[in-house]
Amino acid sequence: MITTTRCALPGADLATRVRALDFNALGLVLPNPDPLLKELGQDVAVYRNIARDPHVGACIRRRKAAVKALDCGLDRGRSRSRIARAVEDILGKLDVRRIVGQILEAPLYGYQPLEVSWRGVGGLTMPISVEAKPPEWFSFDPENQLRLKTWDAPMDGELLPARKFLLPRQDATYQNPYGLSDLSLCYWPVIFGKGGKRFWLTFAEKYGSAFAVGKLPRTATDAERQMLLDGLEALISDGVATVPDDGSVELVEMAGKSASADLYERLVMHCRGEISIVMTGTNQTMEASSNKASAHAGMDVARDLRDSDAEIAVSAVNQLIRWIVDVNWPGADAPVWSMWDQEEQDELQAQRDERNAKSGAKFTNAYWMRGYGYQEGDLQEQAAPPLVPALAGAGAAPADVASAAFAEAAADPIEADTATLASAAAASWRTMLAQIQSMVASAADLTALQRTLTDAYGSLDSAQLVRVMAAAYALAELRGMSDVQDEAGP
Structure with a gap:
């Protein structure tokens, strides 16, 4: 018989551990579903021995260093400036870089509880310390709530108060609130790598040097044989030995031992490569056949892992900021803390600006200062070219005078002699202005003036023609103002 039930509230969860047929939820503690820990019958403390492996430890330091190298800062967003300044001051006293290093233990063990200690200072309730605690001290209940194993509650654990523990986790789900541990993926490569090293050392000790073979007559007694054996041992360790007159010693090299030694080396290098893939996303440092393309691909994967x-x-730091704001300014918007790669962002912005500049965009010095952090005085101001800083004869045609003027304006003003340029250009200015002034005086209206200017300076490009017309219109306006003033009298 099939039965159906309806949920009392449309938003309530229907599939929960309390209602589902889940034998793991029969108790008050949800066991860690990590299959390796189940097989070993231990907790995450076993992974600390894995983290002490030289290669694993080096990968951990490299992975943490990649995150700590990022720039970080607080963005005010929609929060009030007073709140943003207070939060920034609190974070400055907490040493956020050290906290980030502790948070980065979460990818290694799956989860990493951090206890927050609060204290009232200067009218504010603020965290005075954030300290990571061993993950094996904690467990989760069927409601996925964090519990602390204590002497009073060693099995079920004690439920923790709100805003007391930050809980960064890696890929935590409802089914697995403990998160995924990267060190669990390194367990067997580390174990097999250690075993390979042990057999490799034994092989090197046994077959790394030549065998000393002693020969005695068949009639030799056991005491004589033991004496020769002691002498051979002294020969291997000290390089000297004594043998009877009727005995002989021969050093024998083992054939094919290098090929056998390569097997152990390949096993160790394979295990180290597996560890590198888990911890850094690439094994390019372990592979002799790597090339530039594969190295770049490995760098992209490592960058994604860093992000x-x-x-x-x-996420963990912003959770702490949210708590600070909720405790001191309930309901207010909280500023946002973020991390980014400034060099990568600058490179992307430079590529974008280069493409825009090729498309015709013109950027101001204010943009360069705002976008790339230049200081006042770092950039030279670009002076606008004058209307007609040209040199031309008084009898030249109007278009020739203007063309020569604008051609001279393209010269570098730093290399030109400023005084000579100013004095030499005076004649051209007078000629140009006289020509335009004559056109303005003879024109009946602005339409006629525009037609006259177009006929005289039509060979100029559009930008230069616009400047000439602007000067002519300015002269016409001044002339009109002068005529009105003359008619009005003193």
Whole structure:
């Protein structure tokens, strides 16, 4: 018989551990679903021994350093400036870089609780310390709530108060609130790598040097044989030995031992490559056949892994900021803390600006200062070219005078002699202005003036023609003002 039930509230969860047939939820503690921990019958503390492996430890430091190298800062957003300044001051006292390093333990173990200690200072309730605590001290209940295992509640754990523990996790889900541990993926490569090293050392010790073979007559006694054996041992360790007169010693090299040694080396290098893939996303440093293309692809994967770790840190820090604002300014908007790669952003912006500039965009010095951080005085102001800073004869045609003037304006003003240029251009200015003034005086209206200017300076490009017309219209306006003033009298 099939039965159906309806949920009392449309928004309530229907599939929960309390209602589902889940034998893992029969108790008050939800076991860690990590299959390796189930097989070993231990907790995440076993992964600390894995983290002490030299290669794993180096990968961990490299991974954390990539995140810590990012720039970070607080964005006010929609929060009030007073709140943003207070939060920034609080974060400055907490040493956020150290907190980020502790948060980055979460990808290693799956989850990393951090205890927040609060204290009232200067009228504000603020966190005075954020300290990471061992993950194995904590567990989750069927409601996915964090619990602390104590002497009073060693099995079920104690439910923790609100705003007391930050809980950064990697890929946590409803089914697995403990998150995914990267060190669990390194367990067997580390174990097999250690075993390969042990067999490799034994092989090197046994077959790395030549065998000393001693020969005695068949009639030799056991005491004589033992004496020769002791002498051979001294020969291997000290390089000297004594043998009977009727005995002999021969050093024998093992054939094919290098090929056997390569097997152990390949096993160790394979395990190290697996660890590198798990921890850094690439094994290019382990592969002898890597090339430039594969190295670039590996760098892209490592960058994606860095950004993923940074998102975990950013989420945890912003949760702390949200708590600070809720405790001191309930209901107010909180500023946002973020991390970014400034060099990467500058490169992308420079490429975009280069494409825009090729498309015809013109940028001001204010844009360069705002976008790239230049200071006042770093950029030279670009002076606009004058209307007609040209040299031409008084009898030249109007278009020739203007063309020569604008051609001279293209010269570098730093290399030109400023005084000579000013004095030499005076004649051209007078000639140009006289020509335009004559046209203005003879024109009946602005339409006629425009037609006259177009006929005289039509060979100029559009930009230069616009400047000439602007000067003519300005002269016409001044002439009209002068005529009105003359008619009005003193």
